[in-house]
Amino acid sequence: MTNPDAGPRPEEKRSGGLRLLLRNAPFRALFTSRTVSYTGEAVSLVALMLFVADSTGQAIAVSLLLLVGDFVPALLGPITGAVSDRFDLKRVMIACEAVQGAALLLIALSMPPLPLLLVLVAARAAAGQVFMPASRAAVPALVRGRDLEAANSSIGFGTNGAEAVGPLLAAALFPFLGIQGVLFGAAAAYGFSALLLLRVRPLPPVREEHGSTSLLADAREGLGYIWSVSPVRVIALGFCVVVAFNGIDDVALVLLAKDTFGAGDSAVGLLLGAVGIGLVAGYALLARHGTRGSMLALLLLGFAVSSLGNLLTGLAWAVAAAFTLQAVRGIGIAAMDVATNTLLQRMVPAGMLGRVFGNLYGAVGVAAGLSYVAGGLLLDATSAPVALVVAGAGGLLATVAVALTLPRALRRGGVSTDGDRPDEGDGPGGGEDRGAPEPRPPGTGEEPPLQPGGG
Numbered sequence: 466m467t468n469p470d471a472g473p474r475p476e477e478k479r480s481g482g483l484r485l486l487l488r489n490a491p492f493r494a495l496f497t498s499r500t501v502s503y504t505g506e507a508v509s510l511v512a513l514m515l516f517v518a519d520s521t522g523q524a525i526a527v528s529l530l531l532l533v534g535d536f537v538p539a540l541l542g543p544i545t546g547a548v549s550d551r552f553d554l555k556r557v558m559i560a561c562e563a564v565q566g567a568a569l570l571l572i573a574l575s576m577p578p579l580p581l582l583l584v585l586v587a588a589r590a591a592a593g594q595v596f597m598p599a600s601r602a603a604v605p606a607l608v609r610g611r612d613l614e615a616a617n618s619s620i621g622f623g624t625n626g627a628e629a630v631g632p633l634l635a636a637a638l639f640p641f642l643g644i645q646g647v648l649f650g651a652a653a654a655y656g657f658s659a660l661l662l663l664r665v666r667p668l669p670p671v672r673e674e675h676g677s678t679s680l681l682a683d684a685r686e687g688l689g690y691i692w693s694v695s696p697v698r699v700i701a702l703g704f705c706v707v708v709a710f711n712g713i714d715d716v717a718l719v720l721l722a723k724d725t726f727g728a729g730d731s732a733v734g735l736l737l738g739a740v741g742i743g744l745v746a747g748y749a750l751l752a753r754h755g756t757r758g759s760m761l762a763l764l765l766l767g768f769a770v771s772s773l774g775n776l777l778t779g780l781a782w783a784v785a786a787a788f789t790l791q792a793v794r795g796i797g798i799a800a801m802d803v804a805t806n807t808l809l810q811r812m813v814p815a816g817m818l819g820r821v822f823g824n825l826y827g828a829v830g831v832a833a834g835l836s837y838v839a840g841g842l843l844l845d846a847t848s849a850p851v852a853l854v855v856a857g858a859g860g861l862l863a864t865v866a867v868a869l870t871l872p873r874a875l876r877r878g879g880v881s882t883d884g885d886r887p888d889e890g891d892g893p894g895g896g897e898d899r900g901a902p903e904p905r906p907p908g909t910g911e912e913p914p915l916q917p918g919g920g
Contacts (some may be wrong), residue, residue, distance in 0.1 A: 482619035482752025485612055492607045492616060494664035496529035498622035499600055502562060505654030506593065507631020508638075509536070509569055512647040514884045517579065519644075526579055533587045536834040538594035543825015545591075549819025551597040551683060554668035557615060558603070561661045563595035565589045566655030573648035598822035605810040605818070608666050614760070615752055617806040621799060622748035671816035682777065687820025695874040696812060700764070701825050703867035704805055707768050708860035709832040711775050711841025713852055714740070718791070721849035732784045739788045743795020750796070751803050760811075761871065763913065764804035768799025768864040776857025779850040812880055 486493045513534075517526050536544075549557055568589035572582060600620075608616045638647050691697050715737065722732040751763075774794025782789040805825075813821050843852045 466534035482615045482622070482749075485608065485615050486619060489540060489608060489667045492604075494661050495600065495603060495607060496620055496623055498562070498626070498658040498661040499620055500627050501654050502565075502596070502658040503627035504631050505569075505651040505658070507628045508635045508654070511583075511632050512570070512639075512644045512651065513636040515639075516576065516644050516648075517582070520576075521579055529579075529583060530586060534590045536830060537587060538590040539827045539830025539834070541591060542825075542830070543688055543716045543820070544680065544823075545595040545827070546598045546687055546823020547680050547683035548595050549602050549823065550816055551670055551680065551685070552597050553670065554603045554606070554819075555662060555665050556667075557599045558596055558665075559662050561592040562662065564592035565596075566623065566652045569648055569652035569655065573645055573652060576645060582857075583866070583917045593888070594823075596826070597826060598819045601806060601810075602815075602818040603665070603668055603820045604806075606815070607665070610811060611799040611805045612808050614803060617803045617810075617891060618748050618752035621802055622745060622752055625741065625744045625748060625799075629738075629745060635775075671814070685821065685844050687817065687824055690817050691821060693823055694812075694878070694882065696871065696878045697809065697821060699826065699867060699871045700805060700808060703768065703863055703871070704801065704825065705832040706863040706866075707772060707801070707829050707860045708829050709839075710856045710863065711772055712833040712836030713843070713856050714775055714778075714791075714794075716837065716840060717775075717844060717849045717852050717856070717914035718778075719805070720844060721778070721781075721787065721853070723764035725849055726784050726787075728784055734769055735784065735788055736791060739791035740795040740798065741793040744799050745795075745799075746792070747796035747799025748803070751799060759867050760804045760808050761875065763800050764808065764871075765864060765868050767799070767801025768867060769795045769805055769861065771801060772857045772860025772864060773797075774857070775853045777860065779853030779857065792827070812878070860910050 486496060507802075513530060514527055517530050548812055568585045572585050574912075575581075577585065603611060604616050604620070609864060633646055638650065656908065718736040719733050722728045722736050727733065733823050774790050774797060778787045778790045778794070809821055809825070810818065840852060840856070843855065
């Protein structure tokens with residue numbers, strides 16, 4: 466971090482999201498690749514759901530499709546993160562996009578029966594689960610440490626915008642291409658994403674003198690690291706608990722609109738879309754203005770707003786009020802995502818970053834699955850307003866727990882509320898280059914990794 470008593474030099478100014486995309490070609494390639502990839506995923510999901518519904522006529526078949534595509538890959542988090550830390554991130558991401566594209570291409574060519582379809586969807590989802598931590602771990606190697614907030618916000622804007630536009634794009638293409646044609650298009654999107662990643666420089670793994678010798682050993686080491694480093698542990702537990710409480714919202718909002726407000730399907734769609742609108746707006750705001758505050762404050766604000774949004778939605782008196790609260794809640798979710806990514810990218814050594822992201826977001830997926838089950842039972846026993854109030858209150862309690870423990874954990878770990886070490890320069894993540902032959906961008910200095918037991 467810079468000396469607070471010294472005036473800022475021009476080269477120390479942080480870049481906004483748009484300026485970063487215009488000036489940093491490798492990061493622009495990563496941003497575009499992720500946006501295209503998530504667009505293909507969103508479009509293909511709609512097509513696959515329609516295909517399964519039409520071919521089987523069973524709701525349970527659609528549920529199995531979603532389970533195989535979302536929840537099951539989350540269980541592979543320790544392994545998928547270890548893959549990112551063992552191999553060149555650029556090659557990992559390109560391989561993942563190729564596998565996802567090939568799986569969709571096989572589905573489009575054969576339009577297979579449900580058992581084979583689920584196998585192919587599982588293969589695509591597993592590749593996507595590897596791609597996610599690899600792409601997050603690549604960010605601090607491509608941008609300056611001071612620009613991580615803008616970089617994460619920009620990527621969040623692109624991916625969430627793609628997920629919002631994807632279903633609309635699918636609806637527009639179905640009359641012209643049909644389900645099979647849309648699947649071909651989604652497969653092509655993954656191929657195009659892989660080509661875009663060719664513009665990213667090589668990102669070899671960090672070599673450790675006494676590193677693990679097997680993938681499973683690396684996975685165990687990653688789990689041990691998260692548990693032994695207190696700032697990372699607090700962030701991960703806080704994130705998962707907030708999601709475990711608030712993941713109920715998708716189901717609860719449907720019942721809130723129909724049973725509580727007595728509204729129709731349009732109101733349901735409006736409430737379900739509100740969070741997406743808030744997410745896109747939140748990422749856009751953070752890409753432009755999010756570098757002005759502490760990442761710790763942004764994390765706590767995100768936890769609080771995302772939880773309070775559900776609590777107040779449970780007390781809402783009309784669809785319009787619930788829509789507004791859910792849109793604000795989306796801004797909070799964007800804040801907690803950007804803050805979490807930025808803090809971890811600055812604190813965690815480069816050789817461990819893929820495993821940390823793989824484990825964290827795998828655990829988040831499991832927490833969301835548990836929330837669906839527990840939330841469904843709570844909804845059956847009570848009502849949508851009560852369930853939303855309980856969810857929001859639980860998330861707020863988790864926020865208070867993080868607020869009481871994380872600042873002390875950061876101080877003991879020798880890092881600031883932005884994830885930097887006060888005596889170090891403007892280094893990203895763990896400050897370790899991933900062995901690439903090219904120098905880091907200006908201002909990304911070396912710094913020692915945060916070691917286990919630092920809390």
